[in-house]
Amino acid sequence: MPAVSNRPGITGTLLVIGAVTVQLLLEVTLGRVFRAPNVLALVLTYLSINYGNVWSIDSAFWAGVTLDLLLHQPLGASSLGLLAGLQASRLLIAAAPGGNRMTKVLSGAFAGLVYDVVFLLAASRPFLHGLGSHVLPVAARLLMTLVAGILFISVATALSSLRVRGRNEAV
Amino acid sequence: MPSRKGLPRGSGRFWKYSLASLLLLILGPTLLGGVGSWAAARFADLVLGHNSKRDSEELRTQIVELMLENASLREQAMKADRYRLLLGWTRVSSRRAIAARVLYRTEGLISGTMVVDRGSDDGVSVNSICLAPDGLVGVVTSCGEATSEILPLTSPQVRVSCTTRPSGAMGMLQFERGSLRIMNIDPTLDAKPGDEVVTSRFGGVYPDGLLIGTVVSVDESGSSLALSATVTPAVDFESLGEVIILLKDSTDAGRIE
Numbered sequence A: 001m002p003a004v005s006n007r008p009g010i011t012g013t014l015l016v017i018g019a020v021t022v023q024l025l026l027e028v029t030l031g032r033v034f035r036a037p038n039v040l041a042l043v044l045t046y047l048s049i050n051y052g053n054v055w056s057i058d059s060a061f062w063a064g065v066t067l068d069l070l071l072h073q074p075l076g077a078s079s080l081g082l083l084a085g086l087q088a089s090r091l092l093i094a095a096a097p098g099g100n101r102m103t104k105v106l107s108g109a110f111a112g113l114v115y116d117v118v119f120l121l122a123a124s125r126p127f128l129h130g131l132g133s134h135v136l137p138v139a140a141r142l143l144m145t146l147v148a149g150i151l152f153i154s155v156a157t158a159l160s161s162l163r164v165r166g167r168n169e170a171v
Numbered sequence B: 001m002p003s004r005k006g007l008p009r010g011s012g013r014f015w016k017y018s019l020a021s022l023l024l025l026i027l028g029p030t031l032l033g034g035v036g037s038w039a040a041a042r043f044a045d046l047v048l049g050h051n052s053k054r055d056s057e058e059l060r061t062q063i064v065e066l067m068l069e070n071a072s073l074r075e076q077a078m079k080a081d082r083y084r085l086l087l088g089w090t091r092v093s094s095r096r097a098i099a100a101r102v103l104y105r106t107e108g109l110i111s112g113t114m115v116v117d118r119g120s121d122d123g124v125s126v127n128s129i130c131l132a133p134d135g136l137v138g139v140v141t142s143c144g145e146a147t148s149e150i151l152p153l154t155s156p157q158v159r160v161s162c163t164t165r166p167s168g169a170m171g172m173l174q175f176e177r178g179s180l181r182i183m184n185i186d187p188t189l190d191a192k193p194g195d196e197v198v199t200s201r202f203g204g205v206y207p208d209g210l211l212i213g214t215v216v217s218v219d220e221s222g223s224s225l226a227l228s229a230t231v232t233p234a235v236d237f238e239s240l241g242e243v244i245i246l247l248k249d250s251t252d253a254g255r256i257e
Helices: A009-030 A039-051 A053-071 A077-095 A101-123 A133-170 B011-048 B052-090
Strands: B097-106 B113-116 B129-132 B135-143 B148-152 B159-165 B170-176 B179-185 B196-199 B211-220 B227-233 B242-246
Touching: A009 A039, A009 A053, A039 A053, A039 A077, A039 A101, A039 A133, A053 A077, A053 B011, A077 A101, A077 B011, A101 A133, B113 B135, B113 B242, B159 B211, B170 B227, B179 B211
Parallel strands: B135 B211
Antiparallel strands: B097 B113, B097 B242, B113 B148, B129 B135, B129 B242, B135 B148, B159 B170, B159 B196, B170 B179, B179 B227, B196 B211, B211 B227
């Protein structure tokens, strides 16, 4: 699916702010080390597909910085992870042109997976020494992200069909 | 969607932000710390005004002054503790007492004398008793107007009538063969190591009950039937700096001047 380079406006901004807030609340309540689904990666992938890379890259950077500051994580680790994840998901989508909704969910989950690995490497001390037993929760988080993505897509599809049916009935 | 240079759109931006993230990752803690300190300093200037440098100089001076004052007070507190201990001795006596400082010693520690900074002007006279917080020190042998000479127990010329507690053995304490010894102890009285040695009431010069030391061993004294005992003095004569002198006058009990 080719990326569309239009500006999302206030809706996109609100979407990113909402995603950061939800991610923050999830991480704080469920535990910060990969216990919550990566909602932010899903939303940024969604933005990348629908509004183009430029806006989603900006969002990924600033959302990552905000999340790092709020969660007292090493500054720049989340933004680097989100940028890498976004790039990876873009490559995945490019490799599977004309993909369906499941491809979007999978690319979002893949972005989350890449984000987690990059985050582990970047936030670890000494630098780049994070791959160890910490990798294990990443798989569980990947599953949670997939489930969240499927739920998100299902709800969005249901709402969309309801809207289309309502419009048809009105016509 | 390709950009003008043939790269995918957003590629340059991606690398730019990735580099920024890496820089943040490396310099983040320093940046946050430095910016935080700078912001805090500016905020303090804004709120407290520009006098902070002058105030800090004044505060530094005050700290130095207070440190000096604190050191002086500590020294005075130590002296007060010592005088309080000395005063404790005089409470059991009905004699007037004055505190004195040891100025110097003459002719070595064992056979020599100690010179203190109190003399006849202060009421000190020959045969006045000299004490320390730990026990009996000696007796005043000569007296100037402002200084006095004290003969310590460790001098061979000193004889003290003493008794042991709790055994009650009596004898004459003197310095002999390099140690303090009680001579002529009645063998029927069971003096033993660990007994306290105090002045007896039969001496005439020394008031009774002043601690002298502790018995460390009891020996048979040569040909006579009487026993002798070796005594460790209670006072550490080497580190003696301040003493108290019991005056002969019996007014103002327990007062320290």
